[in-house]
Amino acid sequence: MNDTPELGIGIGWRPEIAGTVEELSGVDWVEAVAENICPGHLPDSLVRLRERGVTVVPHGVSLGLGGADRPDARRLADLAARAEALGSPLVTEHIAFVRAGGPLAGTPVLEAGHLLPVPRTRDALRVLCENIRIAQDSLPVPLAVENIAALISWPHEEMSEGQFLAELVGRTGVRLLIDVANLHTNHVNRGEDPATALDELPVEAIAYVHVAGGTERDGVWHDTHAHPVTRPVLDVLAELRSRVAPPGVLLERDDDFPPAPELAGELTVIRETIEAAAAAPRRARTTATAGRPGGSAAAPGEDGGTDGAPARERLARRETALLSALVAGAPAPEGFDTGRLRVQSRALAAKRAGVIAKVAPELPEILGSGFRPAFLAYAADRPLHDGYRRDALEFAEHLLDGGGPEDPAARRRLTLWWKDRAGARPPRRATRLVRAARAALTGR
Template sequence: MAMGRLGRLGRLGTGIGWRPEIADAVERMPGIDWVEAVSENLCPGHLPDSLLRLRERGVTVVPHGVSLGLGGAERPDTGRLAALAERAQVLGSPLVTEHIAFVRAGGPLTASPLLEAGHLLPVPRTRDALDVLCENVRIAQDALPVPLAVENIAALISWPDDEEMTEGQFLYELADRTGVRLLIDVANLHTNHVNRGEDPAEALAELPLEAIAYVHVAGGLERDGVWHDSHAHPVPRPVLDILTDLASRVTPPGVLLERDENFPGAQELGAEVEAIRTAVEQGRAAGTVPAAAGAVVPRFTRAGSGDGAGAGDAVRQRLGLAQAALLSALVAGTPAPEGFDRVRLGVQARALAGKRADVVAKVAPELPVILGAGYRPAFLAYARRRPMAGGYRRDALDFVEHLMRDGRPQDADARRELREWWLDRSGPVPRSERAGTRWARATRRVLLRR
């Protein structure tokens, strides 16, 4: 096989997802070779001091994107690609990562309102979806200064036509046709095993293991009869077992622990990292590794792969209509598209609404304080039929406006506080800053008259 278009990627080692809440613990944690940070949470001109200190120590930082929506019907947004590229350059990263998912649907392509999921949703494993994904990945590769790796996601729902390809076959063809690297999340393989009956061992057997850039490991919990990839709980034994199976087949260049909520103490985090190291060592001892860490990733070529073909507008429109119908059912209360499990769609819809409520409470922490115990039920009722239109900060403003129009809350003091909160944030510039600007201009006029 010819040398891959991405060339050689050095060994990353053992890492942990950097989050502001655990920044101090990550800095003090022994044996951490690299960290991963959510790209959208970083401002290139104002990087957190903790990340800067890690970089000065030689710790690799990889930006991990969540908003490109490479599996969506539209071509990747040039602004989002430029932002991801800028973060890679500022951090001196050896690669960047994103997800095999769609995060929005609708818009001009389908002549329907643009809907935001606020979450990573699975793409159908069909030829149409694969054609679109491959072209979108190529567009991203051309726009980025470093190699791209894409991650398999966890899913609560299945598309009716997922039988066309298994996940392993879908990922193999993606790597085959684009040369993209793979970020394999073993926790997501476990999630899909519980929720969709997909065998992790079969998925691993079908993967181009030499294309793996690194591996994610995370925890979750079972609720509503399904497994939720929460990133807020300890890594369970079945996930570590999948990691051991993978490590028996290939030495992954890097393995990273993800934790996004309910952060434990530094000692518990360190113990989870150590358990991950042990699982990898057990796999290496048990199996014959066919590809070494940092191995060259070939750009696969197989007859009939359609490597040079792009996705036509008709293909994109078909996919876009299907994704818009699904997303509308999840976030706008429209009927479930034909062939989907309505019960499972209900579980996913509640999970999306719950995530919106949690994130809005983080970006606007005053709202749970003002509304007290009434915040969550009020927000969930609002979210049931009102899709997110422009990110979580806009969502918070729209939620408060909705409450005020309904004359809520009933408590006059709380209603007044809510109105003040909304007035201070609803314009392009906070009201307090606008008042300060007016005062400064008035002062300047007085001085000029003298």
């Protein structure tokens, strides 16, 4: 993979810290969430960075390459357009599924609003490889895919994370975006040793590395991207650097942004960690997969072609059952840790509430401290299905339909907010009954 560009040290570009990123010294490149970029109207900050020669890489979050369905052509075209508008040398996405259901599963489509882990099975690998090939053929630049953090483990997995990634690279030639914070997360939450994963995966396929902060609560590590980078995560970065010199390393921060000096300090610590690991004796790879570039070739008939159809159907049923338990109140699928499923379900609902507070900031302003508990109660058995703005409207409608909020002034404000965005008046009883009947028929 000698054509992988040398990127250097970078930081995630976010609108909230756009000015800070421009002023930070020692930033060689930035990464921007692809879905937040409009190719025809690039943010002025990104335009200025590009004019200074700073590389910009679009980082996708919505393809769902680990899902049972083939990648959506429109989403792929959008990602390609962003790469071309930014003049990017590559694009990145995740080894995850973000939605489930639909015709393959015989159910309505469910949206997770989050990156969820794929089972490390032959079926899932077969589907993922085909989806990645489709994506590679649709993009104007190389694709790199990222390992994700997870709170839950699939039962009856057939491979470790390192083995799964090695097989993936061997079959598709895809590059890897290795998130060392996610390796640490999976160490705490799933007992997986980061050093073993690094020994097993083809480190020569790494395009770049993510470093991010998180926090531990009740024995569970939450990959928040809203806390400082911790020493255990830096130790995993050092482990990786002892095996290979990654072309790029990037600091991710998505919320609770600190002052510029703190961000600069974290970049300095990352740089010092890399330099110290580079100066230390090189760590030998000791596993059976050491030195095996890119994993192994697929067995005849093991993936691709029409043989993948049954695998897609099986994967669709499994992912739909899991997502239904997480966001729609369905029973937990057999073999899962029900306690961890509850933790993941609460985390998904909390993230959804946070996004609603951003896309419709008037709602927490109107409802005050009652916003969060009211939204979590609403979301308990109402999956996200038509985007966050529609979700905000349906939440407000749900409150008005139920007679809330109790404060008359807040109710008036909420009614006006709803009218301004959805129609002349809240739905009458007959309309609500029709919607309830439709929901019963469609399952949502």
